[in-house]
Amino acid sequence: MESPLSTLLDTPLGTRVVGRAAEVFDEIDSTNDYALQHGTDGLVVVADSQNAGRGRMGRSWHSAPGLGLWFTVALEGLIDGVVFAAALAVRDAIAPHAPAKVKWPNDILINGHKVCGILAEHRDGITALGIGVNVHHTREDFPKELLAKAGSLTTESDHPWDRVTLLRDILKHLDQKVILLRNGEFEHVRDEWAEACELRGRRIRCDAIEGVVNDIDAKGALLVETADGLERILSGDLMLLDGDR
Ligand code: BTN
Numbered sequence: 493m494e495s496p497l498s499t500l501l502d503t504p505l506g507t508r509v510v511g512r513a514a515e516v517f518d519e520i521d522s523t524n525d526y527a528l529q530h531g532t533d534g535l536v537v538v539a540d541s542q543n544a545g546r547g548r549m550g551r552s553w554h555s556a557p558g559l560g561l562w563f564t565v566a567l568e569g570l571i572d573g574v575v576f577a578a579a580l581a582v583r584d585a586i587a588p589h590a591p592a593k594v595k596w597p598n599d600i601l602i603n604g605h606k607v608c609g610i611l612a613e614h615r616d617g618i619t620a621l622g623i624g625v626n627v628h629h630t631r632e633d634f635p636k637e638l639l640a641k642a643g644s645l646t647t648e649s650d651h652p653w654d655r656v657t658l659l660r661d662i663l664k665h666l667d668q669k670v671i672l673l674r675n676g677e678f679e680h681v682r683d684e685w686a687e688a689c690e691l692r693g694r695r696i697r698c699d700a701i702e703g704v705v706n707d708i709d710a711k712g713a714l715l716v717e718t719a720d721g722l723e724r725i726l727s728g729d730l731m732l733l734d735g736d737r
Contacts, residue, residue: 495656497538505660507667509534509674510565519557522546523564524613527620531566536663538563545624548598548611548727553624559633559644561625561655565666566618573678575612576685576712577669578621582608583688585661590649594688597712597727600625605643623662627653682712698728 498516505511512534520526520539524546527537542562545553555562567574579594586592586600586607595601600608611622629644645653672681686708694705696716703718714725 494654497540497656497659500536500538500656500659505663505667507534507664509567509670510667511536511660511663514538519543522622523562524611524620524622527564527566527622528613528615528618531564531618531620533566533568535566536563536659537566538659546611546622547609547624553609553611554635554638555624556633559626559628561623561627561659561662563659564620564622565663566620567670569617569619570614571619571670571673573673573681573685573712574619574621574670575610576681577666577673578610578612578623580681580685580688581662581665581669582610582623582625584665585658586645589651589653590645593690594685596689596691596708596714596730602643602645602648605648606641607643607645607648621666625658625662627655627658682710685712695733697731697733698725701725701728702733 500516501514514536517539519541521544522542523537523539539562541557542555545555545562547553575598579598579600582600583592583594590602593601598610599606608625613620626642626644628646631639631647634642669681689708691705692707696705701716701718701723703716706715706717709715716723716725
């Protein structure tokens with residue numbers, strides 16, 4: 493039996509910032525919206541389901557009850573690199589049990605299937621770092637249009653996942669990265685994230701742009717050598733054109 497989400501902070505996390513407090517909901521519109529309105533530094537907002545979960549690029553985020561980890565960490569101020577920190581934290585929490593990879597700009601994939609997405613938003617001095625992890629979905633739980641690209645920790649591994657254990661692990665990893673960023677170690681976090689993306693030298697297409705990735709710049713943008721010269725891409729839907737490696 494899985495532990496209820498309400499037990500998240502029953503045992504101290506041992507973190508300094510992330511998870512200082514938590515609010516747990518059965519259902520909410522979006523944990524990001526709640527964090528933007530009521531967030532304090534380090535507050536974790538987690539819900540069993542969201543009825544208006546939001547994804548990147550104005551998309552909605554499928555957040556059915558009992559299946560995933562839908563949560564937001566509120567942080568005071570604008571923190572450069574916080575999305576890189578989140579991607580690394582999720583990867584590091586999953587990695588002991590399944591081969592999780594960071595997909596630029598901020599998805600986590602296992603076996604080529606997206607199991608996690610990240611949406612950072614900022615309003616009135618609060619950053620809402622929203623993270624959605626597909627945990628218990630079977631293939632039947634995904635809407636048809638997502639089936640080719642999406643997966644869950646359960647569809648992609650044999651590990652018996654417990655949402656509270658996983659969330660606690662993610663929060664601990666994230667806390668370490670947030671502390672690094674607040675101590676001025678942006679480069680360190682960015683370099684680790686850029687390495688994890690494994691894109692240098694890869695042939696890619698991102699929306700209308702096609703070419704070979706030269707580098708990832710200080711802001712996390714791809715520098716892509718195309719037939720028409722160097723292009724800089726800050727975000728988009730990335731496709732690898734040279735197969736799995
Ligand atoms: C993406 O499009 O890949 C980002 C998805 C982010 C989803 C999470 S779930 C928790 C938080 N609340 C939201 O409404 N969105 C984020």
